[in-house]
Amino acid sequence: MAEHMSGGVSRRPKQELPEDLSNVEFETSEDVEVIPSFDSLALREDLLRGIYAYGFEKPSAIQQRAIRPIIKGRDVIAQAQSGTGKTATFAIGILQTIDTQIRETQVLVLSPTRELAVQIQKVVLALGDYMNVMCHSCIGGTNLGEDIRKLDFGQHVVSGTPGRVFDMIRRRNLRTRSIKMLVMDEADEMLNKGFKEQIYDVYRYLPPYTQVCLLSATLPHEILEMTSKFMTDPIRILVKRDELTLEGIKQFFVAVEREEWKFDTLCDLYDTLTITQAVIFC
Template sequence: MKFNELKNINSELLKSLSEINFETLSPIQEKTIPYALEGFDIIAQAPTGTGKTASFGIPILNNLNSESNYIEHLVIAPTRELSMQIYNQFIKLGKYLNLKIALIIGGVSYEKQFKELSKKPNIIIGTPGRINDFIKNKKINFDHIKTFTLDEADELLNMGFKEEIEAIISNLNSDHQSFFFTATFDEKIKNMAKKIVKDDHKNIEISSGLKTSQTITQEYLLVKEKTKFVSLIKLLQYYKPKSLVIFCRTKKRVDELCDALKQLDFDAIGLHGDIAQKNRSFIMNQFRNNKKQILVTTDVAARGIDIHHIEWIINFDLPQEIEYYTHRIGRVGRNGMSGYSLSFVKIDEIEHLREIEIRTNSQIKEIFLPKEEEIYQKWRMQIDEKFQKILNQNEDNQFSYLENELMEKYTLHDLATIIAYYLLQDKHKYKKINLTPEPSVILKGQAKIRNIKNRINKFNHNSRSNNSKNNNKKNRRAKWQK
């Protein structure tokens, strides 16, 4: 379906959709938007990267009364980064709609946000903690709410925002439309959804939630903890991805890995929850605008972040929760585009990786590091290209005075030795960098029990098979002896 085929869609909204090349609805949009435009509450389950923001953004903006001086639309997201991304998407979609919108998130001064609220916005987008603060201090009023949206509802509950969300719901009027978007749908999510949507709501499901996109090539590399960094550097030097996100399990790991990459002159920047909001916004903009090549991050960037130029995702540490694997690699392969993900896996994490494969319906293929000879040849080619570039730039003999001085002072052998020393200095430097070891991610709970049962069954099957073979051998031996 085309956007211009939607019934009762605002012409000004269509104009902005056309400008940002929104022509055909994605599956989640096609199933959601028509019902939303009719006024139905929505529970939608869909994986990351499928166009969920427009699924609720378009109906909200289509229902906008820019003449109103009340807050009529409220959107809640789990993280500041996702809230800001939704905010920016609304700005693009509502370019011709006289939009009055405020972003209410933690890490920003209250005074600045009081100023935004004084402009009487129609739409509020933000995180539950800060919005609750404003409710408690009676600085915000939701008596005139028309739509209430929870985006990434499962993550909101995982992050412990249940009480804040319930407090927000208790301050809304009863006559509003609700949009409930989630990637996974367990009992906790069902219970929360019941408190939000009406009985005649529409249930929409695009996938099971954990399933990964078929357009993402998924591979893993078997490593030891102490060889992770060296392996990473070899891969980066050999394949030279232009834009990648490296996921780590802890904030300390992010800081250490980012610093180590910078020591080797990689264009890296780090992101995690302990960084002040102003700096987090700066970091994301640096990466989003291609001013930094590598983003090293915790799972704070695993959800909803939509940056089209990302080529690679590297799981430097596997996530404990399988759903985070889906969300991490979902930073690539968005909207049907191709992408690549690579996971570093220790030998005692293989069972966990197999569980990820099963529950995400994925095929994760093992790869191996390029051979030393291949790495060396690639490195040599890159050095030759750099040398040639320098020679081409020196056509005007701008370095001639220095060339003559060096030729008089050193022999050709001396100069070659000096160049080799400087070339190899950085090449071997990474071998001396040691990161603080991280514990392995192992199976737990029901997954571990299931895995043990499978191993027992396999052992019993093999034992029965071996016993059967031994009995056949005995029978043959007895027959021969007769």
């Protein structure tokens, strides 16, 4: 939760970054606690009900480590790739943090694509199904009037792409006075797509001491530069690549020499194996 920026300059002392980051190793903070179950997280009852109704039984590795620091208000840097449960990680943290009695935007989630922004909205609404939470996806390519109407009505959570979100803030339809948390999902992808300036523009409008949570598959220098300006003493949760295999899910591949053999190979697999649920890239 770094202090507010004015004219692009942070009011807090800048954290010095080493010039050469090629040999720097990033490790999980020593004070990260592993919480083995959702029941042990002391979540509100209506949220816990939504988690189990969604089909979750046990938190994933990143959920065991990141949900509690988010709930406690700490700034968080989490290395997380798709399929690790990262979206539910910050969605649960968001839902535990917001006050649904206040019809104001309290959490802002930025992501690199419209599709991801909508997916995040769906997860927040599904997990918060028993909380009467309001979450709007604020993305380009959609009806501007609908955005304005929804935002003027009041939303607890806004999930969007940096360009449209900044436009809505600048138009004063997205009010930032009650925002207490900023989540940046797939931060490295946002920078790759050229959203750096817009992210900084959005941040300048947020209240001082806004909690910041950043999720990224990689941690290039630009990401670390951003965290040094936006965050104060962040908790680091960095998962090694060989630890990212999903628990309880078997993964294997079959090398098929010819394109026309793929369908028959797939049929042979189904004849041989008992498969209840599967994701197939063919």
